[in-house]
Amino acid sequence: xxxxxxxxxxxLSACANVPLQAKRDLVGMARSDLIACAGVPDNVASLPDGExxxxxxxxxxxxxxxxxGPMSLxxxxxxxxxxxxxARLRQGRVAQVEYTGPSGTLVGPYSxxxxxxxxxxxxxxxx
Numbered sequence: 479x480x481x482x483x484x485x486x487x488x489x490l491s492a493c494a495n496v497p498l499q500a501k502r503d504l505v506g507m508a509r510s511d512l513i514a515c516a517g518v519p520d521n522v523a524s525l526p527d528g529e530x531x532x533x534x535x536x537x538x539x540x541x542x543x544x545x546x547g548p549m550s551l552x553x554x555x556x557x558x559x560x561x562x563x564x565a566r567l568r569q570g571r572v573a574q575v576e577y578t579g580p581s582g583t584l585v586g587p588y589s590x591x592x593x594x595x596x597x598x599x600x601x602x603x604x605x
Contacts, residue, residue, distance in 0.1 A: 500595035515598040528568040535561040546563035559590035
């Protein structure tokens, strides 16, 4: 039982770490590569020194701990969250990555952002 709990804890922490890794790993990525892995951004703002791209995850992402009992009894111990993935670009390359939105799932503060950056993290890992 302890091993199962440890494995679950490791899997959950890995899910929460993807957005934090992306904050570092995406810096320096070319604009075309970012759009290829993250998709077409929902918003684009031009700035004098570059641009800001934003992807929105506005559908509530539910955390992993919901207990269901008899007679339709349901206990949700997790949080719900949304995420806005914001990338600042200078000279066509990612200079900064930030996340906004009320992301408060049980897995961590950025876990709702995981779907937005997972493909880019996989792209970087493949090299």
